[in-house]
Amino acid sequence: MNVLIFFFLFVFPLYSRQLAREYKIHSYGKSFNGFVAHLLPHEAQKLLEEDNVVSVFPNTHNKIHTTRSWDYLGLPLRLSRHSVESNIIVGLLDTGISLDCPSFNDKGYGPPPSTWKGKCVTGPNFTGCNNKVIGAKFFNLQNAPVTNLSPADDDGHGTHTASTAAGGAGGGGGLDGIGGGTARGGVARARIAMYKVCWSIMGCSDMDLLAAFDEAIADGVNVISVSLGGSPRMFFSDPMAIGSFHAMQRGILTSCSAGNDGPSTMTVQNVAPWILTVAASSTDRRFSTVVALGDGEKAAGMSINTFTPGKNMYPLISGELASNVSRDGYGNASACDYGSLSKEKVMGKIVYCLGTGNQDYVIKELDGAGTIMAVEDPSDYSTTTIIPGVYVDAFSAGKTIDHYINSTKNAQAVILKTISTRSPAPYVASFSSRGPQSITFNILKPDLSAPGVDILAGFSKLATLTGDPKDNRRNVFNILSGTSMACPHVAAAVAYVKSFHPDWSPAAIKSALMTTATPMRIKDKTAELGSGSGQINPVRALNPGLLYNISMNSYIAFLCKEGYNSSSIGIIIGTKGFNCSTIDSPQGTDGINYPSMHVQIVPSNSSISAVFYRRVTNVGFGNSTYKARVIAPEGLSIEVVPDTLKFSGLHQELSFKVVLKGPPMPEETKILSASLEWNDSKHRVRSPIVVYKPTL
Structure with missing residues (x-):
């Protein structure tokens, strides 16, 4: 007997309308086109053969990855910024939200920004939103037998991540006297929109995740935070990559957790280059x-x-x-x-x-x-x-x-x-997933790190402190650890930078955070593949000096170079008749203007040889000169051409290349770590350079 399988279809709805009507579960059409349906394997294969179908893939389930941290990061609570921050909307895809938590008090808030187009869905244990939490929706496209079909958070995870990102500063924080103080989010006056995609009985379904992206983009959120993930997949078969790509097209940067499978290497998740992938680090x-x-x-x-x-x-x-x-x-x-x-x-x-x-x-x-x-x-x-x-x-x-x-x-x-x-800090948490990634070999992931160890934030009284039903302790705050907790820290940092620079692209904001990050204390060798550019420094990111920007055309050229089908790329970007042959093939080892540089040596006994082509935009001072400073270990030669960049005005863009050379790495050496820093005496624009030799 054949078993029905759930399949996602990411397509333009120009075909097989009868089949879609008969078996369709849900259509995506607010921000991108596609549907999910009950299909047998041979039916899915038949649809995959259609010219206007990007991908067909089975529905899988992802899992969730969890005060003082903002003071530690040096991000002050600025009363003068309240009116600006209150126009920022942080969207979270998570387990729901509990308005019982004092982090979500809306005292002093006016109505939602005029750009907001979402709504608040009510249900059991959730009677409505307020002017702080302005939107709440839930997604259960599989009709799983859940007890509370509403945006209410019966796990606590979503409440914790939401309050970490944008929880208000009202009310004392602490867990039964532990870690006392004023708990607050990074952008304490920003608005929150929660999209519940995770359920205790079935985890976080692909189809629900993609539906939430579709809604969040259309609703008008400014930043998206997703503290969940699964095994890495090719981009057009990965709902996280698909949803975040469309968000990026609309000017929305998506922050995602890197996963909790460290310290093993090659465990990092959510690796698309347009995603900001976050590792977990410690605070003091x-x-x-x-x-x-x-x-x-x-x-x-x-x-x-x-x-x-x-x-x-x-x-x-x-x-x-x-x-x-x-x-x-x-x-x-x-x-x-x-x-x-x-x-x-x-x-x-x-x-x-x-x-x-x-x-x-x-x-x-x-x-x-x-x-x-x-x-x-x-x-x-x-x-x-x-x-x-x-x-x-x-x-x-x-x-x-x-x-x-x-x-x-x-x-x-x-x-x-x-x-x-x-305690001394920061260092990469042992549980935080490490690179290198398995999808795009020469892009370093995670991108950077943020506090994810022992984070005090809001919690739901619908859940016990430990999650055990025999535990009778319930609280509106809890202390959790995980890359889930690191992810909303970066989402808040994104919102913070965006509130100062609303015209910066998602790639520009990502660059600012990466190049101004604080280098990490390395406790073990694999941590060099786990910290990315270092721990976020939101205040420094406001004035990075130089930006590594990435245009839509650059992403398209990158996808072509990675071997993705021209027609599939054309459908996902909304261009009929697109052909990769019309796009200049990007130069260099990675083919994209990424703020970090990474190369995997394959085969592992090969000599080191890589070239990275980069462009930087001046956002510091009009007339400025940046000089390159390279730190490299023995056995790795790094040349920067030119090694001096002279800018005559703001927003001017200049190019350079970085050439890596070296003999085969010794058998016992797996990682060589270096860095490039552009310095004009006022700004330090740092990029990590990592060479990795896979195990034979």
Whole structure:
């Protein structure tokens, strides 16, 4: 028996109208043309053979990638900018939004900007919008059996990302006293439009994602933030690439999360060159949890522990000593594996567990009082525990705790409430996905990084703090980590720059943010493929000096060079009879005026040879001279021709090329990292240069 498959069609509606009427689920037509339908494989193949069909691909499901950060980035809350920011509309494609969060209070707001053409859809747990959250829609084209068919956020993810980008500064922030202060978004007076595309029962469907792009573009948003993704696909089979391309055509830049599959290489997602792909980095704040032992010693670890301890200590036992002897051999008791522990031995005690973490769920089920989880490779972010809990380093604090347990018959401990401390920053988070990408080999992705570790922002009371239904804690704020949290930081930075430079193109704003970013502290070799140009510096981006702009014709020439079909390109750009042979083939290794430079050496035993052609536009001072400064490692020769750019006026454009040469890279060397900086004594316009040798 053949099973019906969902297929997206990205086409002009000039064919097979009868087939479309019979099997159609939804038509896209506000910002681009196409439809989604129930089709059998042979029907999809037949449509693919039509001349005016760009692509046919199966519907898949994507997944979501999650105060102090804005102060850390140096972006002030400027009261004088409120009237300008209030005309900016940030559109988010996410899990919905909760207006119970104080970040979305609309006190002091006037009506939505006249450019706004969207609407607010109501439903269960969502009675309407206000002058802060001016739009809310939901998409469930598969008719999945969801309980709350509305824009309401029953996950918390969408509320968190929305408040990070544009949450208002009203109301105190903090999670049960942790990370207190005034929580606010980067553009605190901007408006918000939420497009709910993610559902707990099925994730984030391609068809819903593309429908949301279609609506958001037509509604008049100025910036789009999408903190979700899936496996990289060719651009015309990727709804993220398709939707963001049409947004770019309308002057809208899309910020997307890079994914949470680090530190492995070749895991980065959302890699189209017109997307701003965001990695997760740290801020100078971390959350620390201390364990006080009965002998007076203390051990520190990481977690988000919201529980306030009582006056007395609790009995402390290790998983090994709490073993369920009646079921010997079932799981690893030292690691507190499910089923390996005795409830009688655990009840009312704090349990010390070896392993990879998350044993707090096991100990809670056994009525334990808390969990100390000793891990060999501690993470660089904090996790909210379902009972009092902390993650400690097995080789330092863990040894101290284990020794204490085995040196007394009356071991006791108490897990204190989490506090915030300062730490060196920024660095790339271990979970943040790394390049190189697998679609366009010679474009460096991610593009840049933004705070994505331990981010305090708004949350929905429809969800528990941990997402576990047995957790009874609910709050209008929460602390989350992920590239999902980094993405709206960059969306806000885009909106901030756009509010000062409304005439700049999406590529120009992207260039300004990339070339003014702060270089990262590299903790591991793969991080050089994970940080892009560095961590965003929104204030510096207002005056970048030079811009690497990319026109629509440049994107078209790039697509031609990448081997995309002429007729498909013609359909997507809306030009009948388009032919790549009429376009001058772009020069250079990557063929596009990108603000970073990247080359993969294939085959890996080849000599290094690459040429990058670039053009920069002067937006600094009328008469200015920029000199090139190159930093390169041994074994890599970099020549910039010319090495001096003399501008006689604003908006003047000058060209140069960057030539890379070198012998084959040593077997043990996988990455060579360099940089080019144009300097006029007032501006530093920096581009990273990365050479990567794939593993044989």
